[in-house]
Amino acid sequence: MTDSIKYLLDERRIPSTWYNLVADLPTPPPPVLHPGTLKPVGPDDLAPLFPMALILQEVTGAREVEIPRPVRDIYRQWRPSPLFRARRLERVLETPARIYYKYEGVSPAGSHKPNTAVAQAFYNKEAGTKRITTETGAGQWGSALAYAGALFGIEVQVFMVRVSYQQKPYRRALMETYGARCTPSPSSETQSGRAILAQQADHPGSLGIAISEAVEVAASRDDTKYALGSVLNHVLLHQTVIGQEAMAQMEMADDSPDILVGCTGGGSNFSGLVFPFLGSQLRRGKKYRIVAVEPAACPSLTRGKYAYDFGDTGHLTPLTKMHTLGSTFIPPGFHAGGLRYHGMAPLVSHLKELGLIEAVAYHQTACFEAGVTFARAEGIVPAPEANHAVKGAIDEALRCKRDGVSRAILFNLCGHGHFDMQAYADYFSGRLVDQPYDEQALAAALSALPAVA
Amino acid sequence: MTDSIKYLLDERRIPSTWYNLVADLPTPPPPVLHPGTLKPVGPDDLAPLFPMALILQEVTGAREVEIPRPVRDIYRQWRPSPLFRARRLERVLETPARIYYKYEGVSPAGSHKPNTAVAQAFYNKEAGTKRITTETGAGQWGSALAYAGALFGIEVQVFMVRVSYQQKPYRRALMETYGARCTPSPSSETQSGRAILAQQADHPGSLGIAISEAVEVAASRDDTKYALGSVLNHVLLHQTVIGQEAMAQMEMADDSPDILVGCTGGGSNFSGLVFPFLGSQLRRGKKYRIVAVEPAACPSLTRGKYAYDFGDTGHLTPLTKMHTLGSTFIPPGFHAGGLRYHGMAPLVSHLKELGLIEAVAYHQTACFEAGVTFARAEGIVPAPEANHAVKGAIDEALRCKRDGVSRAILFNLCGHGHFDMQAYADYFSGRLVDQPYDEQALAAALSALPAVA
Numbered sequence: 001m002t003d004s005i006k007y008l009l010d011e012r013r014i015p016s017t018w019y020n021l022v023a024d025l026p027t028p029p030p031p032v033l034h035p036g037t038l039k040p041v042g043p044d045d046l047a048p049l050f051p052m053a054l055i056l057q058e059v060t061g062a063r064e065v066e067i068p069r070p071v072r073d074i075y076r077q078w079r080p081s082p083l084f085r086a087r088r089l090e091r092v093l094e095t096p097a098r099i100y101y102k103y104e105g106v107s108p109a110g111s112h113k114p115n116t117a118v119a120q121a122f123y124n125k126e127a128g129t130k131r132i133t134t135e136t137g138a139g140q141w142g143s144a145l146a147y148a149g150a151l152f153g154i155e156v157q158v159f160m161v162r163v164s165y166q167q168k169p170y171r172r173a174l175m176e177t178y179g180a181r182c183t184p185s186p187s188s189e190t191q192s193g194r195a196i197l198a199q200q201a202d203h204p205g206s207l208g209i210a211i212s213e214a215v216e217v218a219a220s221r222d223d224t225k226y227a228l229g230s231v232l233n234h235v236l237l238h239q240t241v242i243g244q245e246a247m248a249q250m251e252m253a254d255d256s257p258d259i260l261v262g263c264t265g266g267g268s269n270f271s272g273l274v275f276p277f278l279g280s281q282l283r284r285g286k287k288y289r290i291v292a293v294e295p296a297a298c299p300s301l302t303r304g305k306y307a308y309d310f311g312d313t314g315h316l317t318p319l320t321k322m323h324t325l326g327s328t329f330i331p332p333g334f335h336a337g338g339l340r341y342h343g344m345a346p347l348v349s350h351l352k353e354l355g356l357i358e359a360v361a362y363h364q365t366a367c368f369e370a371g372v373t374f375a376r377a378e379g380i381v382p383a384p385e386a387n388h389a390v391k392g393a394i395d396e397a398l399r400c401k402r403d404g405v406s407r408a409i410l411f412n413l414c415g416h417g418h419f420d421m422q423a424y425a426d427y428f429s430g431r432l433v434d435q436p437y438d439e440q441a442l443a444a445a446l447s448a449l450p451a452v453a
Numbered sequence: 454m455t456d457s458i459k460y461l462l463d464e465r466r467i468p469s470t471w472y473n474l475v476a477d478l479p480t481p482p483p484p485v486l487h488p489g490t491l492k493p494v495g496p497d498d499l500a501p502l503f504p505m506a507l508i509l510q511e512v513t514g515a516r517e518v519e520i521p522r523p524v525r526d527i528y529r530q531w532r533p534s535p536l537f538r539a540r541r542l543e544r545v546l547e548t549p550a551r552i553y554y555k556y557e558g559v560s561p562a563g564s565h566k567p568n569t570a571v572a573q574a575f576y577n578k579e580a581g582t583k584r585i586t587t588e589t590g591a592g593q594w595g596s597a598l599a600y601a602g603a604l605f606g607i608e609v610q611v612f613m614v615r616v617s618y619q620q621k622p623y624r625r626a627l628m629e630t631y632g633a634r635c636t637p638s639p640s641s642e643t644q645s646g647r648a649i650l651a652q653q654a655d656h657p658g659s660l661g662i663a664i665s666e667a668v669e670v671a672a673s674r675d676d677t678k679y680a681l682g683s684v685l686n687h688v689l690l691h692q693t694v695i696g697q698e699a700m701a702q703m704e705m706a707d708d709s710p711d712i713l714v715g716c717t718g719g720g721s722n723f724s725g726l727v728f729p730f731l732g733s734q735l736r737r738g739k740k741y742r743i744v745a746v747e748p749a750a751c752p753s754l755t756r757g758k759y760a761y762d763f764g765d766t767g768h769l770t771p772l773t774k775m776h777t778l779g780s781t782f783i784p785p786g787f788h789a790g791g792l793r794y795h796g797m798a799p800l801v802s803h804l805k806e807l808g809l810i811e812a813v814a815y816h817q818t819a820c821f822e823a824g825v826t827f828a829r830a831e832g833i834v835p836a837p838e839a840n841h842a843v844k845g846a847i848d849e850a851l852r853c854k855r856d857g858v859s860r861a862i863l864f865n866l867c868g869h870g871h872f873d874m875q876a877y878a879d880y881f882s883g884r885l886v887d888q889p890y891d892e893q894a895l896a897a898a899l900s901a902l903p904a905v906a
Contacts, residue, residue: 003523003526003527003529004530005529006464006529006530008464011459011461070456073456074456076456076458076459077457077459077537077832084530088604106559108832108833108834110871147832150828150829150830150832151541151832169874169875169878170874170875170878171874172878173874173875173877173878173881174834174871174874174877176877176878176881177825177828177829177834177874177877177881178828178829178832178834179829372630375603375630375631376603376630376631376632377603379530379561379600379603379604379631380561381561381627381630381631416871418563418627418869418871418872419871419874421622421623421624421626421627421630421872422622422623422626424626424627424629424630425622425623425625425626425629428626428629428630
């Protein structure tokens with residue numbers, strides 16, 4: 001019996017640059033607009049929120065951005081991450097497909113998020129930032145930034161969606177172990193929080209509200225900046241270490257993917273895997289089928305509108321053109337909290353419009369079923385978010401079986417599920433159900449989109 | 454600033470043999486006795502419980518035991534595990550000591566336990582075993598065996614101490630995700646379980662009771678064997694991949710440890726790290742200071758008696774000579790459930806008697822304090838068990854600082870704390886306290902030890 005195979009790069013092969021897809025696109029994504037003037041924002045508009053080095057990365061057209069030495073030194077704690085050929089899973093599925101996965105759960109915070117958290121903490125440290133604010137839903141991003149803050153000696157304040165703060169004490173304990181301060185949102189520490197609490201004292205919170213609070217605190221203090229864990233160009237840029245390593249590892253395996261699969265919430269782990277492959281395609285390389293898998297309960301790519309919208313509920317952010325369900329849309333509660341965002345990264349949305357990627361949506365019970373199949377075959381328990389990618393990859397493998405063709409499928413296993421075992425317990429006990437979103441609420445949220453000519 | 458450094462071996466350097474310390478000891482450990490005849494047990498006495506290959510490993514005098522190819526193939530999923538120089542921790546402590554740690558939390562189950570679980574599942578598969586029973590307290594061992602059982606297609610039944618079954622639904626969910634069946638112990642499925650339940654219907658269970666149940670089920674069915682996660686010689690043998698890799702990695706670092714530190718419950722992770730170093734010492738190599746760190750609430754090495762005792766409460770196991778608190782001793786509840794066992798591995802006990810190792814005991818709050826210091830410096834959150842080793846290593850480093858000497862300290866970080874965040878939450882909220890054991894109960898348990906001349 002041939003076992004599953006690990007492809008591991010020597011650490012000298014951690015990429016020395018991040019890859020910027022914008023340099024290879026046929027057309028650039030639409031500009032980010034100031035919500036008051038509806039004119040493109042300039043670097044100075046963003047300066048209250050981000051250190052200038054990150055703002056410049058947000059708008060750069062350079063194909064390669066050098067990874068600073070201290071960031072690479074920290075990447076070495078878990079990078080290069082392994083890439084596996086899932087032979088045991090192939091046998092269970094009886095598929096002729098060759099299934100590969102890149103595994104980002106080996107990072108200290110258990111997901112791909114530290115790839116950008118470490119970079120953002122580094123540039124903030126360089127700029128003299130004393131404190132970083134952010135928001136978190138399920139807690140993956142918050143714990144990654146808490147980890148990075150601890151390494152650089154930067155204070156981290158995480159506005160955590162109140163319902164998660166109450167229901168997920170373990171992610172909160174992880175952030176506190178790293179020394180971060182968790183504040184349940186909406187809170188009385190901000191204008192935006194107090195406004196919500198005045199209307200509803202027991203408001204459960206949302207990611208959009210938590211973003212407003214974190215942005216407000218950062219904007220009001222000189223020594224404090226804001227950090228976002230997905231959506232923005234510079235965040236996606238930092239994640240491209242994943243795909244660059246994967247390209248080298250597929251060469252080690254003497255194979256090449258035909259189909260690339262990633263789950264999408266804000267879009268960062270998906271982009272991290274696929275941008276380097278897509279860049280090579282755009283520079284006249286092999287053409288890939290690229291599939292974004294999103295939750296059917298929060299389907300921005302498959303059911304959202306491609307339009308300018310705010311990133312937060314309090315409308316403190318600039319306007320970006322993206323696939324959005326509307327900044328006032330509140331998706332139903334489901335376990336992949338990291339995919340519960342109303343919008344999609346502008347770059348990923350742009351790729352969808354250009355026809356360079358496909359998107360598909362699945363309900364959560366089907367994703368957990370796929371995740372359990374994967375865990376029993378490969379021995380790794382995926383995060384609920386990653387289960388969407390597993391489901392997408394398994395469905396492609398079963399299609400290969402039906403069609404009697406062998407294709408190489410590569411997906412991103414963006415994180416482990418160690419902090420999400422309640423979701424698995426719910427799945428096994430039958431308490432995990434598929435909740436559709438409210439069609440009327442979606443229609444209302446879409447009709448309330450800001451008017452931009 | 455020089456960052457912490459990872460030393461990673463090429464996977465061709467996964468050891469090809471396990472190292473058997475018995476071959477290098479000046480005197481062998483005392484024999485295991487049959488509780489009825491008080492004569493040494495032979496392989497046939499153990500055949501109802503274990504496949505013959507493991508029984509032969511239990512008693513072999515060979516210095517090296519070959520690791521079967523399929524076991525090495527699975528080890529490759531996470532091995533060689535990394536060894537780190539903890540430079541950031543050194544800076545925080547302002548110590549002249551050089552602190553190294555071997556990190557076993559990279560395995561799919563998050564601890565060192567799969568090193569032996571995979572081997573035991575392999576030999577059982579070869580012997581035609583259909584089902585393996587075992588016990589688990591905190592759940593680290595149960596989830597490791599569940600993982601290994603899934604890979605080899607062997608059914609796994611885990612008797613889980615009832616209070617843990619109720620309080621730790623996440624470890625249970627992990628075992629079930631891997632396809633294992635968890636049974637709260639005491640259960641009505643066994644004679645031993647029913648006898649306990651008849652006395653006390655809501656009995657919270659104990660590791661000793663769960664062992665009795667697992668042994669009873671295995672002994673009563675031809676297609677079913679039993680597996681133990683620590684204590685026995687063959688289990689310790691399988692763990693020596695840790696120390697063998699660490700020796701090669703210390704060479705990569707161009708350094709050599711002066712002090713070796715590991716936490717001890719049954720003794721397996723400690724043995725895995727130190728046996729290969731100790732073997733080289735016994736073959737006239739460098740002399741190491743070797744420190745076993747145990748919980749002050751269950752201090753078998755520092756407060757137990759070196760005597761023949763049963764491994765379980767129901768007295769179904771053979772008698773082994775070990776440091777024991779008495780098989781009827783129930784330690785107070787504390788968070789390092791993996792260290793909550795009344796006895797110590799016979800080989801480790803023998804080393805203590807030979808003066809080859811030292812032992813020290815710490816209360817849990819001091820260990821959590823050390824664990825949080827470590828997490829903020831190095832970015833990895835240790836399991837509560839591993840916090841004992843962290844505390845031991847930090848104390849040695851602080852002694853170096855006081856004495857103004859530089860020593861190389863190597864400790865085993867045997868697992869991550871992702872499934873133990875409730876313990877950290879309790880620590881931060883002040884609910885985690887140090888519970889001393891009951892002195893009278895200890896005296897009673899020690900006076901009830903079996904009489905062996």
